[in-house]
Amino acid sequence: MQMATNNFTIKQLVELDACTRCGECTRWCQAFKESQDEYAAPDMRLREFRAMLKAGRGLPLLSRLFGGKMPSDEKLKEMAAGAYRCTLCAQCVAVCPSGIDLRALWLSLRQELVELGLNPRGLDLARDAIRTRQNVVNYPNEERAMWVDYMADAPLDAYQRERADVVYFVGCIASFSPAVQSIPEAFVQVLTMAGVDFTILGEKEQCCGFPLLAAGMRGEMDAAIEQNVAAVRETGAGVVAFTCPSCYNTWVNEYSPHLPGVELIHSTQLIERLLRQGRVGLRELGKRITYHDPCDLGRNSGVYEPPREVLKRIPAAEFVEIEYNREKGLCCGGGGDLEISDPSLAAAEATATLAAFEETGADVVVTACQQCKRSLQTARENRGSAIEVVDIVELVLRVARVQEEASDRDIVTVA
Ligand code: SF4
Ligand code: SF4
Structure with missing residues (x-):
């Protein structure tokens, strides 16, 4: 064009x-x-x-x-x-x-x-943090995989392997924010249960550049793309998996030309595949659950059905839809750098969205994004709401059981 x-x-x-x-x-x-x-x-x-x-x-x-x-x-x-x-x-x-x-x-x-x-000035600070420390929260990037240290049964290699079939790209917020580090902790456990040969990149992982893109600073992303692509190539992986929809969307749109033949997949798509192939089993839940479509996964990436397929497979869980679902899904207020530009507006959106989910009568609102979880969880605490907010990988881990006989061990390799 x-x-x-x-x-x-x-x-x-x-x-x-x-x-x-x-x-x-x-x-x-x-x-x-x-x-x-x-x-x-x-x-x-x-x-x-x-x-x-x-x-x-x-x-x-x-x-x-x-x-x-x-x-x-x-x-x-x-x-x-x-x-x-x-x-x-x-x-x-x-x-x-x-x-x-x-x-x-x-x-x-x-x-x-x-x-x-x-x-807004806050976006200049975010850009400076990414330039100097390779993450949007301005922490030392060597601490990016420190969340693994808090896991009870982490392996000696701390999930950092030289070669693997799958790279799990964790993202800045899930790596550094204690409020949502339970998401990568759950995802690596689900991958391990399913027998997936995976690695994380540790300090070799950098901010994917989404906050720069959203800020209007697309020109600042090239160094991050180059470094992240090189780190994935070193592992020989054929698949990169994401629990963050914004990272996933950014890789699909900005990274894929640099990684021909490498499949980019969101956690909801990968788990749906693992369940379909019998690599993970599910126990009964006994709760009423509903689903919040993250904007960067739903409207912006077109991934609507895999998370619903996962939730509908959980035995003894009643799945209910909110009136505003899929293309009409509500926003948690945490996207587009709004939390940096105008945090009180972001919080007001989260509160309104959580209130709409309370109307469903569900016990649990499930999302598939660390930012949605963080925003809705804060709104829940502020409102004193009874509805539980979880990421889908956390819920899957809660009900997962190891399958002794899996039907297809090659499912996560590129077709
Ligand atoms: S006012 Fe109507 S036509 Fe114009 S951008 Fe909005 S929805 Fe589209
Ligand atoms: S916040 Fe409003 S203007 Fe911005 S993308 Fe959403 S609907 Fe459009």
């Missing part, structure tokens, strides 16, 4: 004019609903930035193409703040009757705002 500017494609420039102003995107946008910031409203944002592009604010080519009125500096700052009050959840994309890829537009817009120096 030919670029009209460094940041917008021709398709996107056409899309800017395709909006019919129906307002459907804004009716569904949780960030707008919770913030009531007019610049967080997607239809308003589209209109205002279209006018800005026409005025050629920092964009001489578009200025010549369109001509237009320049916003004041003060208004521009408000518009920029509104553009970051967005989780990149893509609900607006799912409902837009004109088929406009608004999420891609928001990413291009953020790149433009970064060039104009109008991004």
